[in-house]
Each structure stands twice: as structure tokens, then as C-alpha cells.
Amino acid sequence: MSQLKKVERDVKYNADKFNQTFMEADSLIEQERDADKKRIKIKKTTDYEDDNNNMMDDLGINMKNLFFKILEILADRESPIPYIMENSKRQFVFAIMIISIGGLLMFFSNLMISS
Numbered sequence: 001m002s003q004l005k006k007v008e009r010d011v012k013y014n015a016d017k018f019n020q021t022f023m024e025a026d027s028l029i030e031q032e033r034d035a036d037k038k039r040i041k042i043k044k045t046t047d048y049e050d051d052n053n054n055m056m057d058d059l060g061i062n063m064k065n066l067f068f069k070i071l072e073i074l075a076d077r078e079s080p081i082p083y084i085m086e087n088s089k090r091q092f093v094f095a096i097m098i099i100s101i102g103g104l105l106m107f108f109s110n111l112m113i114s115s
Helices: 015-049 059-075 081-085 088-114
Strands: none
Touching: 059 081, 059 088, 081 088
């Protein structure tokens, strides 16, 4: 004989009670989902205000603004390094800009060599 526990079973099948337990479980799940949605909504609004999380959305615009600001600083015969290093956001955008320019130069040099 096996050592398994005998499971007590309800011999009388009651469909109403069966459905009621599932409906209670569904209502608990819906309450948890609503609470999660509220938390996510709050988190999204706070994350949007943070510059580090919003950085990737405006990368092209920030790159354009930084490029023209650097040109203005260079036109005044000043060093743009303090302006770039002032903020981590500017450092990131400047690094992406340098990488993009380097990639374009490499692409054009390969085109010129192959033709």
C-alpha cells in the first residue's frame, strides 16, 4: 500500500460553489492588476521627469542642439570642453555624436576605396 495521503473529496458536486471560488480568485487577480497598473502609471510619470530615462527619446534633438551650441562656442573662440563636461547628458550625446561621425567617415572611406 502506498504512503500517500488520502485527499478528502467533496462527493456532492456543487457547480455554484465551484464557480464562486473561481470568481473570487478572478476578483483578487483583477484587484492585483489594478494595483499594478496604478503603480506602473506612477512610475512612468516619475521616470519621465528624470533626465537619464528620457535621454534616449530625444537623442537626435539633443545631438543637433549640442552640435550647434558647440559651433557657437567655437565661433566665439572659446573651448567647448567645459560646456560638454558640465553634464552627464551632454557627455553621452557628445560621445554618440563622435561615434556617429566616425562611422560615417569610415563608411565614406570604404565607398571611395571600392570605387
